[in-house]
Amino acid sequence: MSELFPRKQVMGFVFSMVLTAVALLVYFLDMSFTAGMTVLLITAFVQAGLQLVVFMHAGETDDKGSIYTNIFYGVVIALVTVFGTLLILVWDM
Amino acid sequence: MEFFERFAIPHPSPAIYASMVAIALTMVAIVAGLTYFKKWGYLWREWLTTVDHKRIGIMYLISALLMLFRGGADAIMLRAQLAVPENKLLDAQHYNEIFTTHGIVMILFMAMPFIIALMNFVVPLQIGARDVAFPRLNALSFWLFFMGAMLLNISFVVGGSPDAGWTSYFPLAGTEFSESVGSNYYMIAIQIAGIGTLMTGVNFLTTILRMRAPGMTLMKMPMFTWSVLVTNVIIVFAFPVLTVLLAMGTFDRLFATHFFTTTNGGMDMLWANLFWVWGHPEVYILILPAFGVYSEVISTFARRNLYGYKSMVASMVLISLLSFLVWTHHFFTMGQGALTNSIFSITTMAIAVPTGVKIFNWLLTLWKGKIEITTPMLYSLLFIPLFTIGGVTGVMLGMSAADYQYHNTMFLVAHFHMVIIPGVVFAMLAGLTYWWPKMFGFMLNERIGKWTAWIIGISTLVAFMPMFFSGLDGQARRMYTYSESTGYGPLNMISFIGAVGLAVGFVLIAYNVYYSVRYSPRNISADPWDARSLEWATHSPVPEYNFAIVPQVDSSEAFWDAKKKGHELFKGEYEKIHMPNNSGVPFLMSCIFFVWGFSLVFSMWIPAIAATIGILACMAHRSFEKDHGRYISVEEVEETESKLRGAS
Numbered sequence: 218m219s220e221l222f223p224r225k226q227v228m229g230f231v232f233s234m235v236l237t238a239v240a241l242l243v244y245f246l247d248m249s250f251t252a253g254m255t256v257l258l259i260t261a262f263v264q265a266g267l268q269l270v271v272f273m274h275a276g277e278t279d280d281k282g283s284i285y286t287n288i289f290y291g292v293v294i295a296l297v298t299v300f301g302t303l304l305i306l307v308w309d310m
Numbered sequence: 311m312e313f314f315e316r317f318a319i320p321h322p323s324p325a326i327y328a329s330m331v332a333i334a335l336t337m338v339a340i341v342a343g344l345t346y347f348k349k350w351g352y353l354w355r356e357w358l359t360t361v362d363h364k365r366i367g368i369m370y371l372i373s374a375l376l377m378l379f380r381g382g383a384d385a386i387m388l389r390a391q392l393a394v395p396e397n398k399l400l401d402a403q404h405y406n407e408i409f410t411t412h413g414i415v416m417i418l419f420m421a422m423p424f425i426i427a428l429m430n431f432v433v434p435l436q437i438g439a440r441d442v443a444f445p446r447l448n449a450l451s452f453w454l455f456f457m458g459a460m461l462l463n464i465s466f467v468v469g470g471s472p473d474a475g476w477t478s479y480f481p482l483a484g485t486e487f488s489e490s491v492g493s494n495y496y497m498i499a500i501q502i503a504g505i506g507t508l509m510t511g512v513n514f515l516t517t518i519l520r521m522r523a524p525g526m527t528l529m530k531m532p533m534f535t536w537s538v539l540v541t542n543v544i545i546v547f548a549f550p551v552l553t554v555l556l557a558m559g560t561f562d563r564l565f566a567t568h569f570f571t572t573t574n575g576g577m578d579m580l581w582a583n584l585f586w587v588w589g590h591p592e593v594y595i596l597i598l599p600a601f602g603v604y605s606e607v608i609s610t611f612a613r614r615n616l617y618g619y620k621s622m623v624a625s626m627v628l629i630s631l632l633s634f635l636v637w638t639h640h641f642f643t644m645g646q647g648a649l650t651n652s653i654f655s656i657t658t659m660a661i662a663v664p665t666g667v668k669i670f671n672w673l674l675t676l677w678k679g680k681i682e683i684t685t686p687m688l689y690s691l692l693f694i695p696l697f698t699i700g701g702v703t704g705v706m707l708g709m710s711a712a713d714y715q716y717h718n719t720m721f722l723v724a725h726f727h728m729v730i731i732p733g734v735v736f737a738m739l740a741g742l743t744y745w746w747p748k749m750f751g752f753m754l755n756e757r758i759g760k761w762t763a764w765i766i767g768i769s770t771l772v773a774f775m776p777m778f779f780s781g782l783d784g785q786a787r788r789m790y791t792y793s794e795s796t797g798y799g800p801l802n803m804i805s806f807i808g809a810v811g812l813a814v815g816f817v818l819i820a821y822n823v824y825y826s827v828r829y830s831p832r833n834i835s836a837d838p839w840d841a842r843s844l845e846w847a848t849h850s851p852v853p854e855y856n857f858a859i860v861p862q863v864d865s866s867e868a869f870w871d872a873k874k875k876g877h878e879l880f881k882g883e884y885e886k887i888h889m890p891n892n893s894g895v896p897f898l899m900s901c902i903f904f905v906w907g908f909s910l911v912f913s914m915w916i917p918a919i920a921a922t923i924g925i926l927a928c929m930a931h932r933s934f935e936k937d938h939g940r941y942i943s944v945e946e947v948e949e950t951e952s953k954l955r956g957a958s
């Protein structure tokens with residue numbers, strides 16, 4: 218029986234609930250802007266990684282190479298876009 | 311009555327009333343024709359519900375050609391207005407609407423579907439697959455694109471066309487300065503079509519990565535398939551930006567949010583920024599498949615394998631990355647500092663390097679090749695010098711300091727037409743002519759085809775070269791008229807003549823189709839060009855299952871090796887073939903999307919909510935539906951094969 222129990226998924230679920238609760242704290246507690254954003258960014262990225270690995274099964278099939286390459290490429294392009302935009306519209310204006 | 315007032319045209323003219331009548335008459339004629347010839351059932355069974363990648367490709371093709379003529383009519387009107395100084399043919403408002411729809415139609419509803427048409431028809435055949443990875447999704451992609459295109463196309467007779475340019479910069483496109491529903495059409499029609507394109511991206515990425523014939527490793531894929539793979543990577547990463555951008559724009563216009571306003575914390579330049587984050591990769595989405603077509607055509611008609619296969623692949627991969635790193639070059643003059651502009655100038659010029667590598671590879675393929683000038687080859691040979699003019703002027707524009715001089719002048723307009731027409735349009739026409747026999751089982755007439763290629767090639771130069779000069783003289787783009795004392799008159803007249811030449815060329819294409827349908831012989835072989843890749847290894851027209859036996863591949867030119875080196879492509883016996891079932895849901899769902907979009911354009915909330923529920927219902931239906939496809943029996947395969955073998 219025990220090997221049928223989706224242990225990883227249940228733990229993942231609990232963990233993602235905890236992450237959501239922590240993110241909500243930013244709203245309920247009176248934090249500084251920087252502290253709040255730090256908490257939000259960290260919980261958001263951990264949450265996204267968790268969802269990908271535990272619930273979207275990245276890394277469980279033989280095409281995990283192309284899946285991780287795609288994710289990596291996506292992250293690179295997202296970072297370039299975000300920091301490029303900051304450079305254009307804020308830092309170098 | 312009040313309810314209907316919103317559908318009125320804010321700025322009517324006799325020409326618009328005439329088009330209303332023409333559209334109404336055409337619709338009546340189509341409905342009457344279908345009823346009279348009893349073709350409704352045929353249309354529904356064979357086309358509206360099809361999930362076959364070849365038929366979907368052909369529907370994309372027909373739409374693209376129709377839109378080419380719609381966009382072409384716009385172009386002729388624009389050039390006619392500018393042909394002489396102080397012309398009164400169009401007023402400022404109409405001119406604005408026409409250049410806006412011209413840009414949207416040509417890029418999103420002509421070039422994109424043309425590319426996706428070839429992609430759909432050719433890629434599964436080139437990789438030896440039976441269909442794409444998600445055939446039903448493919449049908450949905452097409453119908454969403456189609457409904458988006460139709461939604462934009464009715465704008466000029468219902469409620470008014472968008473008039474803020476195809477780039478739709480805010481604050482001009484905001485509700486304050488664009489009061490008519492035109493810009494709502496822009497946001498929503500492109501959104502619907504864009505979702506379709508994004509799904510195409512996912513679909514073809516999966517297809518190419520997962521469904522290649524045994525033995526076809528990535529480095530043994532034909533170059534067109536490679537270009538499509540890279541293109542779809544760009545689509546998957548660039549189009550979400552467009553989706554979000556248009557959603558934000560829609561919110562600003564319909565729900566008075568402040569993403570792009572100049573007040574209340576909005577930032578109008580964020581629109582330009584995000585638009586080009588999508589927009590520059592988009593121009594490479596257009597050009598890379600075109601490069602793929604040229605690679606196929608040039609190696610086929612130079613009768614040599616493509617020179618520098620690996621460097622071709624590497625340069626495309628590099629272009630796909632660099633295309634995301636240059637977007638600022640579209641607004642060097644927007645006010646950011648010299649540091650930013652210099653960084654993006656350098657990345658922009660860097661793109662010319664891999665592009666140059668490709669040009670030299672084609673030249674080296676031609677070098678020592680046994681060149682045979684067919685129509686597709688003629689387009690490819692015309693492409694090389696003409697595109698180089700566009701590319702070199704692109705590098706000029708890429709120098710940010712110099713761009714202050716060129717930006718938003720006719721010089722820029724000349725640049726992008728000199729890359730898009732020789733680059734994309736010639737490639738699509740070459741591809742159309744090249745794969746036509748595979749699609750329809752007969753060839754297009756070569757003599758008319760070559761005349762057309764020459765006329766289009768020369769007219770492109772006549773139409774766009776003068777703009778480089780008038781641009782350097784200071785003629786601004788998007789101005790509906792100019793005074794005689796500017797001296798722009800003669801150059802613009804030459805340009806108009808070129809535009810008429812292009813129109814003649816496009817009419818000749820239609821004539822060629824008509825002529826070839828009537829007179830072209832039908833007893834051609836399955837491989838009329840003596841070509842090299844797998845799509846030529848099956849019959850023309852292609853049976854619905856593509857290949858009776860899945861081919862075995864061990865080089866990038868499997869079919870050529872089969873012909874010349876005795877490589878055996880089809881090993882084994884016929885087996886029953888698993889195929890997907892047709893479905894009407896993609897079509898219905900897209901119709902609901904049309905209603906949804908139309909309701910949102912006019913802020914009619916109740917139908918919009920009803921349509922949203924309808925869309926969700928279609929998705930739910932799909933989730934719970936049990937459809938495992940069907941099998942084609944061995945007997946049926948045998949029967950089809952022996953019949954087709956007789957035919958070709």
Ligand code: HEM
Nearest residue numbers: 593596597639640662701704705707708717718726729730
């Ligand atoms: C060697 C490669 C290229 C370079 C260096 C280049 C550079 C540029 C630059 C710097 C601009 C902005 C100029 C300005 O606004 O003042 C521009 C505009 C444009 N380019 Fe290119 N380009 C290249 C190739 C292409 C290709 C291959 C396409 C399309 C297939 C293309 C399509 C466009 C379009 C549509 C615009 C104008 C958009 C608008 O403002 O409406 N370019 N190009």
Ligand SMILES: [Cu+2]
Nearest residue numbers: 590593639640
């Ligand atoms: Cu660009």
